[in-house]
Amino acid sequence: MAYKTPAALYKMVPVEEALETVLSEVTAPKDSFWCPAGICFNHVLDEDVVAPLDIPDKPVSIVDGFAVVAGDPAKEIEICGESRAGHVDEKIVVERGKCCYVTTGAALPRGADAVVMIEDTKKVEDTKKVEVGANVLAMSAGENVRQTGSDMAEGECILRKGKLLDGADVAMLNSLGISRVHVFGKPVCAVMSTGDEVVDAGARERGRHQIFDANRPALKACAERHCSSVVDLGIAGDTEGRLETLVEEALEDKVDVLVTSGGVSMGDADLVKPFLEKRGKVHFGKVLMKPGKPLTFATIERDCGQKMLVFGLPGNPVSSYVTFNLVVVPALRKLAGWQKPLLKRLSAITADEIKMDPKRPEYHRVILSLPKAEAFAYSDPGASEASALALVAKSTGFQRSSRLLSLRDANALVEVPKGSGSIPAGSRVSCLLLPVSNATF
Template structure:
């Protein structure tokens, strides 16, 4: 069966005013994406019957959605109106799905009995309403996605026989297991994509002797999909701010819906350069009046035409425009002079009423939604032009994050200030590559960067640098200090000095296994994210593109489905071996008559930053399995992440 197309609707008065309050919507997005579903839409509406029905009906009419999932508004609160809003739209109710969801939640809490979910079909789309809590959302989705229930339902709704699902169930049940059937998401190597749960402090106490340190990392090795899920579940959009509509808005995300305050155009205007006249005027010779000689709100006299330029309003008494090309000059006010003004012209054709005329509101009508909350104001200019077009001088946008960066290690030298760090065994022999390369990447993406420099392998230096970053930036980005050495202090400092939560400390990818993601409390219930990237330059840049960019995009208000770099299919021009980990192979992607082709940048060693010089893509090589292949050949088609501008030949 083809991929299931889903749409997610968060129903909440609070979240509709402050998108950062929506935690269940992003959780659903991340879980469904992890299961291979395609997210077509994700929106937020208040607890309003008409608004809920409007959005659901709009998605149904689009024909692009197989499954609509709502979250919120299913309880007994005064404003909980989701069942009442959606029930009238349901054509065939699905009480079995309701029972399944309630049963799943009741296993965890008796309060689930207070939920009022509904499920059913509207045309060929399945609609399911979930509660508003993240915990309940996970419980319900586990029930719906487990055992092939959702796949089977969607297949039947779309007119299938369901034979494919029955065959899968039969094959699984025939394997024995003492009658217990285990359903795995084969597209993700059997992992159930639940957010990795933060654990208690696992880091070694740096105050103790080196002999007491861990010899094997205590942090579980999480999958690539689980790592992304954890990031999307713990990173929220920043607060909104009001900014003037200028070109500086490029790269920002709208924090409000934008409606046209008036018709555009306000009155009848012309599409061409020519002469405004009455459609009843026959071809012939007419006297010329102009904006300089005739007020636009006065009726044009009989026997005259009004000279007009593209975009200008039609004067009173006229209803059409004849193009300059369909006229001839007859006389001027001062014959023989180069700057002589037209006196009379001859019209050569008749023009029908409304010819070459834009009607009032023909571009935009007053009250039309022209841009939506969550839309990106792209550097190509269309969205900013639209804001100007409808006369908006200011607009609410999400604040873009300020990023603090630092490198750790006594062995590092700043290229322009090569002062060796003082420390045991220091030798000052490596240029710090990571900060300059990451700063270039961040500023190229439009983010303000705060450079905290190189931090020595001392506990107090780490504490002071992180404190500065928390005080002055929205997100911290560090490199080095994440492995198992005695001087790798980041994890202990995060957990023991800042009461931070390490959501994952190792990821099953290549390069970038020691990548660490944490959040640190900063008061008022807020937490700031911190990414501790590996020290090897290629690893740092790859994990920046794979993990940090999605987090930054989420912080600036983008929808969860729009946070990652786009993925495309490419044909390999070099053979690539598979690894037991998901590998991101650096490539140059070129577009030609045969499509998109990927050329390896050479040796992929994690310390070889030159492998990213010229790279505009990352080929995503799947894990090597015992029964699977161990090599992709030249000409094979694979997935690639586009991280730079595509080249053509």
């Protein structure tokens, strides 16, 4: 079968140009909505959040002890009551010569301006007094006290628009009694595999020359952290009719991003590029990178004028994984309102020699970690002691694009420039941090 636009005729674009093209097609994030503060984690704020009250809203004790008047010269002070967190006797008034027992987090009674720690006092037997010695005399007003608004002040902007909300933000919002916030929505993504050679894991029947589909489950798992939902379209096989049916299904489901795996190379059964040429607009069909050269990006316009972004990823599982994280993830992030959607770039020192490819820049899978206690042997004789504190990038081994073991524990990609020879161990390199849950050092 001959195609009007065979894959061999596509211009190979640099990764930077590919990313710029993709992100230029994301003209606006998803519509914002009111989200309950308890479940707003990992959403991006669409408005500033201002504290509606002071935290704390009254002076409270930082320690267990006795609320006193700072500078009181008395060495024995009468206990005139107690104040416990959540229970305050409004009738209690502390003055010189008197104190009030307080627990951590309890409000200071009227008149008190400091708290002496309980371990700095001694109960006077058979009396309602405590011995404080010279402790209170030496105290200053405000000691061991959280003042009104000292944690968060009423009217203070505590979270800015564009903030990606994390667990600490959820805690802040709820501590202020804020029950909902305005956040950007997340995109809807769909994933599918192509190829007659793949079957689902656990399939009852598998032909002798068929393989289990690793790509679609992996892509679905990776997409879920960035999307409101991920639609599994299944396996399209190598028939254009089935491919067209699944794409139309994605369009009807108002999917924002469609990710396909396989069928983007140069064989006569690689149907994705020709179909996308016919159904939409292919923005690029080859990228100057290793792995992932056949990466394809297209847009299909709906009747309403909105576009569905379509990413045709290579069929090799490592190529699929790398291109998804490098190119698709920034698009998903921008749709979700991220202001800086690209993967974070870090500097690291190589633990191994890394060979370069003379034709294409490579994204070498590595495990970033903190250096060991012993000194690292640097190839650079001018390396400073500060270099010993740099992150270490350890290769995951043989980097063939079919070898899934090269992804095991990988949390970053070393940006290896094209060239002859290799990068020696101990060299400083640029790394892109993968958005994976095990990206810890």
